[in-house]
Structure formats: structure tokens, C-alpha cells
Amino acid sequence: MSTTEYDVIVIGAGPVGENVADRTRAGGLSTLIIEAELVGGDCSYWACVPSKVLLRGASALRAAGRVDGVDAGTLDVAATLRRRDSFVSEWSDDGQVEWLRGAGIDLVRGHATIAGERRVAVDGTVYTARQAVVVATGSAALMPDIPGLADVQPWQSRDATSVKDVPARLVIVGGGVVGVEMATAFAGLGSRVTLLARTGLLGPMEPFAGELVAAGLKELGVDVRTGVSASGFERVDGVVTVQLGDAGSVEAEQVLVATGRVPRTTDLGLDSIGLNGGDWLTTDDTLRVDGFDWLYATGDVNHRALLTHQGKYQARAAGDVIVARAAAGEVQNAPWGRHVATADHEAVPQVVFSDPEVASVGLTERAARDAGYDIRVVDYDLGSVSGAGIHADGFTGRARMVVDEKRRVLLGVTFVGPDVSELLQAATVAVVGEVPLERLWHAVPAFPTINEVWLRLLETYGR
Known part of the structure; x- marks a missing residue:
């Protein structure tokens, strides 16, 4: 039996929209998700996943070549492209659609436009949301206005x-x-x-x-x-x-x-509710769009942090708070509460999969000073750590921690070097948890690993 009324309507079935829908459906709310392209979105088919697969083969070869005695071999480009194709399921979303079906989430394919309060139109059919409409349409590449481009x-x-x-x-x-x-x-x-x-x-x-x-x-x-x-x-x-x-x-x-990127809001029908198409959607920390009690925006489209993992974090908070509000339950919206995306402000982790890699979380030195913090910056040559030299001959890298001198906690950490992405979660826990430096001394890094840089940073700070 078909219906056009749901508790929640999610526009956009990328990883962010899928996570919102999963949380609201698990919370007992009927949920419809609408997608104009492939279920799974940019990250699965055109961004995070295929780009990292394209990077991985040559990265593995270079890593092998940095260890004396290893024959690095050559890269098979055709095989690399075939491997990429397999990771994007040959651009078929059958598996993702099957997951939606198993989770009890209804799917409508087509272009969605907001047609008024709690109303979303797709190909002439209007769907109504009893509780919330969530925009998770992401962003698109910016095309600059340059002659001949x-x-x-x-x-x-x-x-x-x-x-x-x-x-x-x-x-x-x-x-x-x-x-x-x-x-x-x-x-x-x-x-x-x-x-x-x-x-x-x-x-x-x-x-x-x-x-x-x-x-x-x-x-x-x-x-x-x-x-x-x-x-x-x-x-x-x-x-x-x-x-x-x-x-x-x-x-x-x-x-x-x-x-750069632009929000996918141009043809979303925002003018029907007094907003401007083409604008980013500004939200509070529960991801509710400013001025509305029924409209939410998660992921790139709200311009808080244009990263898939951060969008999924927002999606979990938004899905759970929609469920809580629907049941007139407690909303935990104090900083670091269950229903807010507090980390978006000063604790965002990011990896650049370059060579060397860059892994960072929190505030840079400049951002911390601009925010008015009294800080101390501690740098260390990552290549001088014993584990780094074992990891790769001629390891070159750098580590920095930005310390809030008043509270003696970390505001930000940046690592640059081969495979430093594997160091990032420890730094993220330290920043998000506001772990005092005195306590970090007791988080002993195993020897000989690159993680020993934590000890060296603390020693440098103590001098």
C-alpha cells in the first residue's frame, strides 16, 4: 500500500542522508528518502572511495621503494582502474538499495523540490512529513567564470x-x-x-x-x-x-x-519557504535550519564541515534529535550532548591523501590565535622518531601540537609524513576529550612506533 505521508522525509541518499534515515527509522519513525542519482551519493561513486583507490596502488609502490631491499615493481594502470570500478560496484547502486529495503526505509527516485511547509514534491507527487524534512543534498564543484573554460x-x-x-x-x-x-x-x-x-x-x-x-x-x-x-x-x-x-x-x-564547492540548493524549491536557492543552509548545533522547527540540513549543504565523516556525525545527531523531539523526549543539546554536532566548531579531523600525507584535527596556530586563545605551539621533526626511520628510509615529516596554555589541553594537532593518517584518531580523542597534558604523559606510546612522537612533543613542551 503506497503512502505520501511519512514522519520524516530525507532529500539526498548519500552517506549523510542514509545515516539520518537509518537513525530515524531505527527510532520508530516512518522514513522516506529521495534520490535523483545513485543511492550512496558522491562519496561512494565519485569522491572518497574511487579517489582513494586510484591513489592506493602508486602509494603502496612508493612505500615499498622506501625500504631498502624491497623490489617495488611497477603499477598496472589498467588493473588499477578495474579495481576502482569494483569498489564503486561498476556504478550500480543495487546493493545500497537493498540495504535501504532491509532497514525499512522507503525510496523514491527523482528530483525533489520543497513545495511548502513539510511538503516535498517529486515528479508531480507531493509527500508530507509529519515531523521533519532533512536536506542532505551535498555540494557540487564550483566552475569559475574564466574565458574559454x-x-x-x-x-x-x-x-x-x-x-x-x-x-x-x-x-x-x-x-x-x-x-x-x-x-x-x-x-x-x-x-x-x-x-x-x-x-x-x-x-x-x-x-x-x-x-x-x-x-x-x-x-x-x-x-x-x-x-x-x-x-x-x-x-x-x-x-x-x-x-x-x-x-x-x-x-x-x-x-x-x-x-571549491557550491551547495546543491539551486533548484530545491527553497523560495517556497522564504529561503534563497543556491545558498548554504545555516543551522544550529542540532542541525535544524535557522528559523524553522521542521527543516534540517546535514552534510556539505550546511557548510559546517565539508567532509563525509563529519556529515555522517551530523546525521547521527540530527536523526536522534528528530526522534527525541517527535516523542517529546529530552533533547541533549548542551555542548558535546548526544543531539548536537559540537565537534564541527573546533575538533574536525581531516586527512589529505597526498605524498606525504597530512592528518590534522582541531585548530591551527592561526585559527587558535584568531579565536583569542593563549597558546603555545610545539613542533617536532617526525622523521627523527625511531619508528619513523624503521617505517621508511629517509622518512621526512613534521608534527605540531597547539596547546591552550590556560587549560593545558590540546586545541589542535597536525602531522605530515608517510602514513600519518593512522596517527589521527589518537589526536582526535585528545582534542575532543580535552585530555590534560599531565594525563597525556600516562598514555605511553609503544616502541618502536611512529606514535612515539607524542612523547617527544610532550618532552619538548616541558622544556
Whole structure:
């Protein structure tokens, strides 16, 4: 028996929307999820998963090559692309749809538009939400307005991660996470890559992170050009010429634009409830959109932290608070409560899968000073830790912790080096848990592991 009335309607069936729906359905609320593309969203098919698969093969080869006595071998590009295809299920969402069905979540395919309070229209059918409508539509790549750019049919991130034929030469416009990771990936796949960045790389992170990553990219053969901007594009006989103003030009078979993100709200019908299409949706910490008691926004679309894992964190809080409010139960909305996404503000973990990797959580030195904290910054040469030298010959890296001097707790931690992503969760626990430095001395790192850097940072702080 079909119905058009549900307790909760979720717009967007990516990982974030799926998590909201899972929590509300598990809490006893009837839930409908609406998706215009593939169930599983960008992360599963065009972002997190395929990009990391494309990076992994060359990364493993380089890691082997850094241990004397190991024959690193070669990369099979065709096999790498086949492995990517398997991880995205050949771009079929059958498995994800089966999961929704098993969880008791109804699915409607099509483009959703908000048609008024608690009302969502799909292909002429209007669905009504008794409790909440949740927008989890994510973000899309920004296409800058540069002369000739649209005419050369540039790649966006989706095109790069679903590539079938690796271009001989690739120009990447943008020095953020996507630009850096795709430069690393395509250099590993055999492309001659030129990376254009108006400023340094990885701007919001600690400056040394971008510097070390730039050096790593150059070792991979990437032509890293900072302080330059693309001013025009032209394609002739399959070759794109990118004009760089007074800095000349560069040629390639393909161009990838990685200059930022925009919210997927343009054609969502927000004007029907007094909001502007194309805007980010601002929320409180329970993920409820400002000015509404029935509308929620989770994931990229709220611009709190454009990371899948952080969106899923928000989704858990939003799903649970919708259930609590529906039952007129207790809402735990104090900082770090069950129903709030407190970590979005000053405790967001992130990994850049470059070579070297960058792993960070919390505030950078600049962000902490701008927020008014009295801080002390402690740096340590990660390569001088015994475990690092065993891990890779010539290990190069750096660690930094930003300390709140008043409370003597960590505000932020950044690691740069091979495989430092595996160090991040300990740092995240320390930041989120506000573990006093005096107590961190008792968290003894095993020897000889790279984690011994924690002891070295504490010793440096104590001097």
C-alpha cells in the first residue's frame, strides 16, 4: 500500500542522508528518502572511495621503494582502474538499495523540490512529513567564470575519479585538497601533471603542510606553480592551452578544475519557504535550519564541515534529535550532548591523501590565535622518531601540537609524513576529550612506533 505521508522525509541518499534515515527509522519513525542519482551519493561513486583507490596502488609502490631491499615493481594502470570500478560496484547502486529495503526505509527516485511547509514534491507527487524534512543534498564543484573554460570541456572532480583513459598531460587548477590529491593520483598513474595555485597549497592548514606536500609533489614529477592564475583556455586539435597571464601558458590534453564547492540548493524549491536557492543552509548545533522547527540540513549543504565523516556525525545527531523531539523526549543539546554536532566548531579531523600525507584535527596556530586563545605551539621533526626511520628510509615529516596554555589541553594537532593518517584518531580523542597534558604523559606510546612522537612533543613542551 503506497503512502505520501511519512514522519520524516530525507532529500539526498548519500552517506549523510542514509545515516539520518537509518537513525530515524531505527527510532520508530516512518522514513522516506529521495534520490535523483545513485543511492550512496558522491562519496561512494565519485569522491572518497574511487579517489582513494586510484591513489592506493602508486602509494603502496612508493612505500615499498622506501625500504631498502624491497623490489617495488611497477603499477598496472589498467588493473588499477578495474579495481576502482569494483569498489564503486561498476556504478550500480543495487546493493545500497537493498540495504535501504532491509532497514525499512522507503525510496523514491527523482528530483525533489520543497513545495511548502513539510511538503516535498517529486515528479508531480507531493509527500508530507509529519515531523521533519532533512536536506542532505551535498555540494557540487564550483566552475569559475574564466574565458574559454567551458568551451574546453574541463573535468570536474567526478570526471577525474571516473576516468577511463589517463591523459598524457593534465593541468589542475586549484591547490586545495582535491587538487593536491588528484595531482598525486594522476602523477602515479603516469600523467605529466601541472598544478596551478594562486597561493600556496592547502591554505586553511598549517603552512608547513602545504610546503611539504608541494615538495613531495615535485618529487613525483608534478610541475607545481604557485602565485599564478589561469586567465584563459583554448582547445585546438585535442590540446588545451591554458593562459597564465604574464606567466606564459601551459598545454595539456585535459584540464581539471578544483577551485571549491557550491551547495546543491539551486533548484530545491527553497523560495517556497522564504529561503534563497543556491545558498548554504545555516543551522544550529542540532542541525535544524535557522528559523524553522521542521527543516534540517546535514552534510556539505550546511557548510559546517565539508567532509563525509563529519556529515555522517551530523546525521547521527540530527536523526536522534528528530526522534527525541517527535516523542517529546529530552533533547541533549548542551555542548558535546548526544543531539548536537559540537565537534564541527573546533575538533574536525581531516586527512589529505597526498605524498606525504597530512592528518590534522582541531585548530591551527592561526585559527587558535584568531579565536583569542593563549597558546603555545610545539613542533617536532617526525622523521627523527625511531619508528619513523624503521617505517621508511629517509622518512621526512613534521608534527605540531597547539596547546591552550590556560587549560593545558590540546586545541589542535597536525602531522605530515608517510602514513600519518593512522596517527589521527589518537589526536582526535585528545582534542575532543580535552585530555590534560599531565594525563597525556600516562598514555605511553609503544616502541618502536611512529606514535612515539607524542612523547617527544610532550618532552619538548616541558622544556
